[in-house]
Amino acid sequence: MEESIVLGVAVVIFAVLIISKGVKIVSQADLYVIERLGKFHKELDGGFHIIIPIIDKVRAVLTSREQLVDIEKQAVITKDNVNISIDGIVFCKVEDASMATYNVMNFKYAIANLAMTTLRAEIGAMVLDDTLSNRETLNAKLQSELGSAATNWGIKVTRVEIADISVPPSIEKAMNMQMEAEREKRAIQTKAEAQKEAQIREAEAFKQSEILKAEAIERMADAKKYEQEKIAAGQQEAINLINEAMMKNEKAAEFLLAKDRVAAFKALAESSSTNKMILPYDVTQMIGSTSVLGDAFFKGISDTKVNNA
Incomplete structure (x- = not known):
């Protein structure tokens, strides 16, 4: 009786162990690679899953989150024979867990080494100035090269960043001197351009001033001419009217003369001078x-x- 009880307990324990081995609860960001009898069977993502114990087993556990692969600092030679040190970071994520498990031993190590060799090749085809000033272009080239190779491993390279580029102290000193000379050159050019622009603007201002003066003189002459023409036309009209009046009335001329004498006597009378006699x-x-x-x-x-x- 006791032996049967012990056997029953052992069976229950064994059953619990078997069931626990067959139940897999996968985290949201994890990927499980399942093998059945030593061969790839399926890939489990986040959630509750059941596998066959002993027959099925977990071959690898990967994460679907973006990962960082560090490119160690290394010495490279540029196209113009300058020895520099450079390092960077590769951002990648697993897209196919089975390929990342079976197509490469260690995808992080493979990406790091591929990035180092690709970086040497790209830097070797660029001069120092392009290397320092065209980091975006270099990042894009590295991402393209690494991405095409990592696709065979089920890895997607999302971004590549060159972290630091170090040059020898002597080269850095020479570059600083060159930059200072370039700044002085640009300052001289800017000053010369400013002086030239100022002279051009001054000449244009003088030209416009002279044009405005000439236009003003011309307009004044036109106004004076117009005034004289109007005065002459008025006088001619007045003479014509006087002639017509004299033709109609003989005493019209006497009236005009009398009117002028009255005006003259009035002005003389209003004068403050004492040397006068009316x-x-x-x-x-x-x-x-x-x-x-x-x-x-x-x-x-x-x-x-x-x-x-």
């Missing part, structure tokens, strides 16, 4: 007649004396 028109006529008679009388006397002599 006489009626009739008196002035009489004075004028008297002066004419006097001149004639004295002229006759002088002629008589001449004849007697």
